[in-house]
Amino acid sequence: MPEIARTRPAEDTDERGTLTGLLDFLRATVELKLAGLTEEQAFARPVQPSALTPGGIVKHLTGVERFWFAIDFAGLDVEWPWSEEDPHGCFPIDPGDTVDGLLAAYRAECARSREIVAGASFDDQARSEGMTFTLRYAVAHLIEETARHLGHLDLLRESTDGQAGE
Template identity: 65%
Template sequence: MDKSVVQPVERSRPLQAADERATLNSLLDFLRDTVVNKVAGLTDEQAATRSVPASALTPAGLVKHLTGTERFWFAIDFAAQDIEWPWPDDNPHGNFLLAPEDTLSALVAAYQAECTRSRAVVAAASSLDDMAQGKGMTFNLRYALTHMIEETARHLGHLDLLRESLDGTTGQ
């Protein structure tokens, strides 16, 4: 197996009859795995291609952005961890742009590692009502989880269009 090519991951259907926390976590994990599966099999060149005219979005850029969003919402804003800011100073909330050294496999690995960190932050919280600890933050864990579900789902829609434009691949 070529480690430089992103491989699909097994997804588990979100829980449909569970408590609120388990339901939110399982839905977000399903979406996270779908992100990986949407870019699996693309070459670095394809992943960096702006395949929808007039848009600067690329599959790799979306993965990079979602990595930063996971870090921002869970580790930095919710848990107040003293870790590296996820975005460059000239684009404080974006990070869709790729650096020449970015590869899809490295970006996906960073995304999966950040999702693991996010899961640990969520697991350490005692309740969905726990409040964010970051300076000036006024949201609870429930809001962070639902926001990340929305953010990830929105960008999966973008990935659907980009992937279909690149090689015709469609589906879940």
């Protein structure tokens, strides 16, 4: 099997470079998901327990919105979305979390993100220290991140109650 090159695209380039770079990154990721699998493994239908939950994914996406737009791009002084024990937001559900609460938090964070995006140019660069990406890159990255996790949500929902998503 040929080696699969998977390179993150430049974070401060034009639309063509950003979008084609992210697409090529995702295309290589598709290949990597099958790399090294036998025919039996690639065509099996494994149903293994996972730590992923639909609620945990929404909670994670809420943190991702805040991290990329409010904290890193806009440089706002807002609460860090994840704990020291879980610095990357690995989908934990905490006591007291509810579906309504998680969705309300997600909607509110998306609304703040929309305001930040509406008030800036795609050519504007992130304001947080050490960040070099443009708003264009952040928007494209959130498309990638959200799409990836929607795939997880599709599988989890189908496994939970049989509903297959669009």
